[in-house]
Amino acid sequence: MKKFGFKLLGTDKKCNARVGHITTPHGEIETPVFMPVGTQGSVKALTPRDVKEAGSEIILSNAYHLYIRPGTEVIRKLGGLHKFMGWDRPILTDSGGYQVFSLSKLRKISEDGVTFNSHFDGREIHLTPEKVVEIQEALGSDIAMIFDECPAASKDKHLIEKAVNITLRWAKRAKKHHKRRSQALFGIVQGGTFLDLRKRSLEETLAIGFDGYALGGLSVGEPKPEMLKILEEILPRMPDDKPRYLMGVGTPVDFFEAIERGADMFDCVNPTRYGRNGTAFTSDGLVVVRNGKYQKDPKPIQKDCDCYACREFSRAYLRHLVNSHEILGAQLITLHNVHFFVNLVKSMREHIRKGSFLAFKKRFFNRFDPDSR
RNA sequence: GUGGGCGUAGCUCAAUUUGGUUAGAGCACAAGAUUGUGGAUCUUGGGGUUGCGGGUUCAAUUCCCGUCGCCCACC
Numbered sequence: 001m002k003k004f005g006f007k008l009l010g011t012d013k014k015c016n017a018r019v020g021h022i023t024t025p026h027g028e029i030e031t032p033v034f035m036p037v038g039t040q041g042s043v044k045a046l047t048p049r050d051v052k053e054a055g056s057e058i059i060l061s062n063a064y065h066l067y068i069r070p071g072t073e074v075i076r077k078l079g080g081l082h083k084f085m086g087w088d089r090p091i092l093t094d095s096g097g098y099q100v101f102s103l104s105k106l107r108k109i110s111e112d113g114v115t116f117n118s119h120f121d122g123r124e125i126h127l128t129p130e131k132v133v134e135i136q137e138a139l140g141s142d143i144a145m146i147f148d149e150c151p152a153a154s155k156d157k158h159l160i161e162k163a164v165n166i167t168l169r170w171a172k173r174a175k176k177h178h179k180r181r182s183q184a185l186f187g188i189v190q191g192g193t194f195l196d197l198r199k200r201s202l203e204e205t206l207a208i209g210f211d212g213y214a215l216g217g218l219s220v221g222e223p224k225p226e227m228l229k230i231l232e233e234i235l236p237r238m239p240d241d242k243p244r245y246l247m248g249v250g251t252p253v254d255f256f257e258a259i260e261r262g263a264d265m266f267d268c269v270n271p272t273r274y275g276r277n278g279t280a281f282t283s284d285g286l287v288v289v290r291n292g293k294y295q296k297d298p299k300p301i302q303k304d305c306d307c308y309a310c311r312e313f314s315r316a317y318l319r320h321l322v323n324s325h326e327i328l329g330a331q332l333i334t335l336h337n338v339h340f341f342v343n344l345v346k347s348m349r350e351h352i353r354k355g356s357f358l359a360f361k362k363r364f365f366n367r368f369d370p371d372s373r
Numbered sequence: 374g375u376g377g378g379c380g381u382a383g384c385u386c387a388a389u390u391u392g393g394u395u396a397g398a399g400c401a402c403a404a405g406a407u408u409g410u411g412g413a414u415c416u417u418g419g420g421g422u423u424g425c426g427g428g429u430u431c432a433a434u435u436c437c438c439g440u441c442g443c444c445c446a447c448c
Contacts, residue, residue, distance in 0.1 A: 039410050060409070098409040150409075188409090219408045248409040269410045276412050292403065323402095330412065 001025045004142065004184035004211055006243045010353065016236055016262035017352045022243060024090040024142035025182045026082060029057045031243060031264040032352075034255070034345040035092060036338050037272060040065050041075075041085040044272050045327070045334040048087045054307065054339040055346060058089060058142075060267040063135045064096025064127070068120050072138045080140035092267070093141035095132045097148035097188065098248070101220065109149060111166070129170040130177040137180040145214065146174040148188040153221035160192035163217070164201045168208075175208050184211035186245060189234065192217055193226040198234050206239065213238050214245040215263075219254075228257055235262035252281060252344055252368060256361045259348050271341045275334030278322035282340065283364065285372025289315055289333060290322045307339035308332075 005023040012018065022029040036043045036051060039062040043051050051059060066075060078084045081091060099116070100107055106117045113128035129147045136144035147170050149163040167190045178185045187210035191197030205213060215234060218227050231246070235258075238244045245265035246258050255266060271281065278290035282302040287294075289301065300310035301318065309318070309332040321329030351360040 037410060044410075044412070062409080065410090092409095094409045096409095102410080145409080148409095214409085216409070245409090250408050254408075268408050270408055273407065273410060273412095276410095277407075279407090288404090290403095325412090327412080 001182050003182055006212065006241065008240055012352050012357050013355060014358055015260045017259050017348070017357045018240075018262060018264065019349055019352045020243065020264055022090075024058075024184070026088060026090045026142050027057070029090055030346075030349055032255075032259050032345050032349050033057060033265055034341045035060045035265065035267040036342070037267055037269045038085070038087075040069070041081060043334075043338070045276060045331045046272075046338065048085065050331075050335055051087070051338065052089070054335060055342040056089070056338065057342075058092060059087060060092050060094060061085075061139070061141065062094045062096065062099075063132055063139065063144075064094075064099045064116075066093075066139060067096070067127075067135050068118050068125065072135050076138045080138075082140060090142040091139075092143040092265075093136045093139055093145065094247075094267075095136065095145040095147040096127060097145065097150050097216065100148075101150040101152060104152075109166070111169070113147070113170075114149075129173040133174050133177045133185070137178070137183060140180075141183065143184045143186060143212070144178070144180075145186050146171045146188055146210075148190060148216055150190070150217045150220065151192065154192060157192075157194055157197070160190070160194055160217075161197055163192075164190045164197050168201065168204050171205060171208050171210075175210065186210055186212040186214050186243075188214045188216040188247070190217045191230075193222050193230060195230065195233055198230055199237070202234060202237060210242070212243040212245060212265075214247050214265075216247045218246065219249050228261070231258055231261040231263065238262070252341075252364070253370065255345055255348065256364065259345075259352075260357070260361065266345065268341075271337030272334050275337040276330040278319075278329065278333060280333050280340075281337050283367055285369035287315070287372070289318045289329075291319075294319045301333070301336050302340070305336065305340065307336050309336040309339075 002023055002025050007021045009019045009021055020031040035058050036056050037060045041061055043059055075081055075084045082088055100114055103119055108115045113126060116125045118125050132147040148167040151160055151163045154160060171187050187205040189201045189205055191201045235244055243264045246263040248268060249266055250268050280287040280289055280301045287301055294315040297315040299315055302310055313332060318329055318332060351357045
């Protein structure tokens, strides 16, 4: 079985954008890459066949959610997560650290770990850094994330520092406990918008040593310029020979800004969530398909898109589906959005190779209307 | 034909008994929010000749008369 590995293939001469190659037990990935989110072992509304057709090389899933339901044991018995969900390409599993943030009403953090009241049935669940490693090993994902504390954006430096420190202590425990050699383990840098905390978090995470490094705790409510400042300062300080993963980001504009500054991997619920709510991402901006102005619009979501939804269906039909709450509406718009995200990042990759990334960015920004709705 | 009931927003209904500020709600519709998931949720908005006509009154969705429509029972 192939081991995890990363190779830097090249860097743009005019900025920090880079292209790379990741090897995993389930196949190869070119970076920069966008990873659609399939939290509960499913990229919502899409079959694995659809996800492949959209061009995805890797997807994300979630240890916390799968542990709660159907349970690690079920998935292990069924041959691991890949076989269970019918996806034979790479999978990255998030640890559940984000749930510490998003389900914050239901949890207690202690030195040992986090105690949740399950969002599913209220049962008390205790997760530790070790337990979360074990869950991900049992799932058999290609890339596992350490269990971290991801605080909401805050000006309270003491609070952010506490999260940095506990994440570091948990990172050491996770690294020590991790045994599945074919599976990569990524560390996570915290520190909110405080540059000094970010730098220290990175340094100490590097000292522990991981297969890749993630930036967590961004896009959690902080102003965008502050996020870009952190990216600008921290990404170049990350090792060249390891993948750099910006967690939970973002929008088409975010990808350009982050890749220009040196990020390699992204995941975000935007294409799937917006898809289910009837909004499409296009090169011209957002198309809120459910809006009344598309009632009789014969055009596809995006005229120069070659995805199945754009090849076959009008905005008028898609709007009808969305407004009638037909499942197909969510499926088709999600399909388009995932296709758009994956291929936009893929195009950036090609342009970095050709040395035309910044020109491509400029062209995209000229066409893309951020206030299109 | 006789007796009774009902008619308020696109839909289902409040408010009428005892006349009193600008006739409300849910759903639907419309617009917005959505960043390591949320088929969720929230915010905001447009909507009314209170079936129609007349009367009483300072004031009528509310009381009275007529009329139209729908429903039920009886002939």
